[in-house]
Amino acid sequence: MxxxxxxxxxxxxxxxxxxxxxxxxxxxxxxxxxxxxxxxxxxxxxxxxxxxxxxxxxxxxxxxxxxxxxxxxxxxxxxxxxxxxxxxxxxxxxGLLSLIVLVIAGQLITSMAIDHFGLIHMAARKVSGVRMLGAGVVALGVAVTLFGERIVAGFGR
Known part of the structure; x- marks a missing residue:
């Protein structure tokens, strides 16, 4: 690219x-x-x-x-x-951070579906396992960004 x-x-x-x-x-x-x-x-x-x-x-x-x-x-x-x-x-x-990570998560999921299936008359670009893994890492990052402090606090109890 x-x-x-x-x-x-x-x-x-x-x-x-x-x-x-x-x-x-x-x-x-x-x-x-x-x-x-x-x-x-x-x-x-x-x-x-x-x-x-x-x-x-x-x-x-x-x-x-x-x-x-x-x-x-x-x-x-x-x-x-x-x-x-x-x-x-x-x-x-x-908050801006929560907003943007959720926007990114929504964009990521929707973009993968549009690319993979060629929706809305876009060229189909198959989503590979490696790209799915990358999306999973981003989704995990979204979860940590949104809920990480609660998760850490839960371990401290």
Whole structure:
């Protein structure tokens, strides 16, 4: 795999954590309104992406092609909104670390299923035993992150 692409993926993970923290602070500063904070986040992102789209040739031909797309292909926007709202709502309630490890666990399980079975019209990439082991190690890390202190305290009794 291309090292630059792997570094970019890592940076996306960094951005997710920072985004959750920034949006949580925005929500707190506007009266704990998670929905408005998520809306503002999306509005800012829409402006940036709109500018980038215009700089790459405009939106006209793309908008024309949108009319022919099946409705399920628009689910990404709803899922993105749910993600941003979920992070803004959950981070102050369960903590950023718990939120992110659970997000990673959910992404890991779902991504393995999508890759393995070629779901949502993605290319099928069989999940090997070694990758399953790696996922298990990550799942164990999630469990230790979430419950490790209770487990250690239980041994001290």
């Amino acid at each position: 291309n090292l630059i692409l792997l570094i970019m993926a890592f940076c996306v993970g960094v951005a997710m954590s920072v985004q959750a923290a920034v949006n949580t602070q925005l929500a707190a500063s506007i009266g704990a309104n998670s929905v408005v904070a998520a809306f503002v986040s999306f509005a800012c992102g829409t402006i940036v992406l709109g500018g980038m789209a215009l700089s790459r040739g405009g939106l006209g031909p793309t908008f024309a092609a949108l009319a022919t797309q099946p409705a399920w292909k628009f689910a990404g926007g709803f899922l993105g909104a749910a993600f941003v709202f979920g992070t803004v709502f959950l981070a102050p309630r369960i």
